[in-house]
Amino acid sequence: xxxxxxxLGFFMSASLSGCITFPTEESRKVxxxxxxxxxxxxxxxxxxxxxxxxxxxxxxxxSDRDMLWGAVNQMSIKAVAMGADTLYLYQPFNFSSSxxxxxxxxxxxxxxxxx
Numbered sequence: 001x002x003x004x005x006x007x008l009g010f011f012m013s014a015s016l017s018g019c020i021t022f023p024t025e026e027s028r029k030v031x032x033x034x035x036x037x038x039x040x041x042x043x044x045x046x047x048x049x050x051x052x053x054x055x056x057x058x059x060x061x062x063s064d065r066d067m068l069w070g071a072v073n074q075m076s077i078k079a080v081a082m083g084a085d086t087l088y089l090y091q092p093f094n095f096s097s098s099x100x101x102x103x104x105x106x107x108x109x110x111x112x113x114x115x
Contacts, residue, residue, distance in 0.1 A: 020053060020070035027076035032103075034089045043106035046082040051075040054098030067099040079105040 033039055051074030053067035072087075079087055084105035 020066050021051070021073040021077070022070075023073045024077055024080070026080045027073060029085065030076040030079050031086045031108075032072060032076070032089060033086065037088075040086060040088050040104070040106045040108065043086060043108035046079070046084040046105040046107055048102060049075045049078040049082070049087070049105050050100065050102045051078070052098055052100040064099065068101075071099045071101045075101060075103050075105075079103075083107055085109070 051071035053070035053074070075087055079085070082105050084107050086106045086108045087103040088106060090102045090104075
């Protein structure tokens with residue numbers, strides 16, 4: 001009988017967990033760079049974006065790689081909405097149950113992004 005409670009708890013927590021964010025056709029074109037300031041020196045800064053995947057209750061259902069990929073996809077989608085084509089990543093925050101990233105979004109002219 002105890003195993004039914006465990007199984008029920010598993011299904012309840014699985015139903016609470018969000019899906020990993022997948023890229024859109026437009027966001028796949030966004031370039032993601034790190035530690036290359038010269039690549040954005042002549043670009044127009046559009047703003048700061050963040051992406052976060054994972055929660056304290058479901059992080060064990062997703063690999064770190066998938067959560068990182070989802071966070072980058074979130075930021076890329078937001079960058080496209082701002083008219084940006086490049087993300088310059090900040091150093092990642094140190095979380096143990098999620099992945100949270102921040103980046104500056106730039107329009108560098110590498111792709112024509114709809115505004």
